[in-house]
Amino acid sequence: MPLSTPALEKALQTHGLVNPKRRMSARHEGGILSLAALLAATVFYLDTFTDIHSALATLYVITVLLSAETLTEKGTLFLSVICGSLAIFSYLTAHGLQADLAAALRLTVALAALAITCALVIRNQRARLHLLRFNADLRSSEERYRTLFEQGRVALWERDYSDVRKMLMRLRADGIQDLRAYAREHPAFIETCIARVPTIAANAAALDLLGNVDPKVRAGDVRAIRRYIAQDDATFLELLVAIFEERRHFEGRGTVITADGTSKLVLLTVGFPQDAADFNRVVVGMFDITERETAQKALFDAQAELALASRAATIGALSASLAHELNQPLGAVVVNAQTLQRWLDRDPPDLAAVSRSAERIVRDSQRASDIIQSTRSMLGNRPPAFELVSLPDLVLETRTLLESELLRARAVLDVEVKEGTPVVRAVRIELQQVLINLITNALHAMAVTPEAERRIGVTIEATDAAGAVVRIRDTGPGLSPEVFKNLFKPFCTTKETGLGIGLAICRSMLEARGGTLTASNHPDGGALFDMTIPIEADHD
Structure with a gap:
């Protein structure tokens, strides 16, 4: 006697044999389980207690098939084992241990049919579960996409580029290679393409970007959004070129017109799908860069x-x-x-x-x-006029030029030339300007020095770095820390009538030719300036 429907279902659920994700009602499911149990009992009775000589045990397959939608994979396997055990029990009851080839073959066929059916049902259950999970993931992904699209603060549009893509691909198949040239030769081409790109959807941020738009747009009639998009021919043409060249991404600048007629500059980003069939819903992102561009212009x-x-x-x-x-x-x-x-x-x-x-x-x-x-x-x-310059001759010439200033300041200028001083290649007038500036500054610095001690020493010698150095030392008070800190800065001076640019000019002249000008205080007192001049001047 088969179990009652509630008892049978409860027993199967207790052992985890009933599929909890079934899509039918509990009453319908109970009816199926009862029918399957009744069928199994009928087959068992006929196979065991009647003299019908046929493969009745194969009818257990119907029991497994009936229960396939209700049971889990484990339940299906369990039911198949039960049916197979019943078939074996019937064989042993009817024939015992006596060898009956025909009955043994019928049993073998029945067991094989049960095993195959069980395997097919389990495979089908697994495929169905995989499909259900895939559909659930797909729905979840779609929900996430719609949430991001609708609630994102980036202006997003869904536009249909499928028709335009087909037209562009036909042009390429016809031998068109330069789409820009084709657009120049056919003035109506851009407008034709614009008319073939309908807007499918726009999120709230996109509508906010447009301002107080037509109520039809707010109500979802995105076709009415066309008049708010100022299609710049150059920008739209570059987008078409990206589709024509089958690129995966496009970025450019475009313009939208708000409800009050104001133009806004936007950064346009488009990611094209790999599958041509997906061009019917291409997402276009827009970022308002009006303020940024205004700030950049300012x-x-x-x-x-x-x-x-x-x-x-x-x-x-x-x-x-x-x-x-x-x-x-x-x-x-x-x-x-x-x-x-x-x-x-x-x-x-x-x-x-x-x-x-x-x-x-x-x-x-x-x-x-x-x-x-x-x-x-x-x-x-x-290019300046470079020439070979003898530094001793240049210093003596400069001393002659400043003879009246030296006499007026009651100062003596001593020149010492060390052995091995090289001839340098330089701009003569520039070196002389530097010398005159340094010597004149030294005369001004010694204004407070007793007349008998007013001496300027100029020493000329070779350096270790393929050049020469001219040292100018005075017997003035030297450089104070405040003066030393800003010594070579323009318009820094300690003289009432000075401009404060002499030393800055001198350093710039020397550095432009690969030389240097440095300052320090001499250990025995007074300021010391070193002019370093390379043998071969920088000709750049």
Whole structure:
């Protein structure tokens, strides 16, 4: 007598044989289990207690098939084992241990049919479970996508590019290789493509980007969104080129028009699917970069204004530099002209002295001209005139030029040339400008020094690094820590009438040719400046 339906179901559930993920009602499931149990009992009775000589045991397969939707994999296997045991029990009851080939074959066929059916049912159950899990994952993925799409704060659009892609692929199949050239030859091409790209969906952030849009759009009629998208021909053409070339990603700048007519600049990002069938829903991301672009424009404008101010400052510094550098030769011209005037006023005029003064005027005027020419070459980016320079001769010449300043300051300039001093290749006028600046500064620094102690020592010697060094030492008070810290900075000076750019210019001149200018205090007192000059100047 078979078990009642509730008792049978309870027993199977207790052993984990009933599928908990069944999709049918409990009543329907109980009916199936009862029918399967009744069928198994009927087959067992007929096979055991009747004289029907046929493979009745194969009907147990129907029992397994009926229960397949209800039982788990373990339950199906258990039911198959029960049915197989019943078939064997029936055989033993009817035939005992006597050999009956026909009955044995019928039993074998029945057991084989049960085993095959059990295997097929279990495989089908596994496939069904895999499919259910796959569908569940797919639904979960779709829900996550919709959540991200709808609730994300990035403006997202779903657009259908399938029709446009087919058209572009036909063009490529027809031999079109340059889509940009094709678009230039067919002015209506861009507008035709735009009309073939409908908007499927837009999230809340995309609608917020557009402002107070048409109620139809808010209600979900995304077709009405077309008028808010200002399709820039160049940007849209580049997007078409990306599809034409079968790229996987496109990024560019586009424009959208808000509900109040304001244009917003957006960064457009599109990821194209690998499967052509998925071009019917392509996600387009938009990032509002209007404020960023405005800020960048303001930055560029500020940089342009700064460049103008920098050029103005450069011109001012250059003017100050020229004034500083020309002050000495022009002052010498004035002094020599006054001297010449005094020699002419004598009775009789001292023509020999007049001639010497005139020569000095020509010499100093030429120096002023050379300074201006050197500055013009620097501004015009023209190569300077390099020449072989003997540093001892240059120092002695400079001392002659500054003779009147030395006499006026009641100072002595001593020159010491060490053995092995090389000849350097340099711009002569630049080295002389540096020397004049350093010696003039030394004279100003010794203004508070007793007259008997006012000495400037110039030492010339070779260096270990294929060059020469000229050291200028004075007997002034030396450099204070405050002055030393800003010594080579432009417009830093301790003189009431000084511009403060002489040392900055000197260092720049030397460094431009591969040399250096350093300052320190001499152990025995006074300031010490070292001019290092390479033998081969930098010709760049």
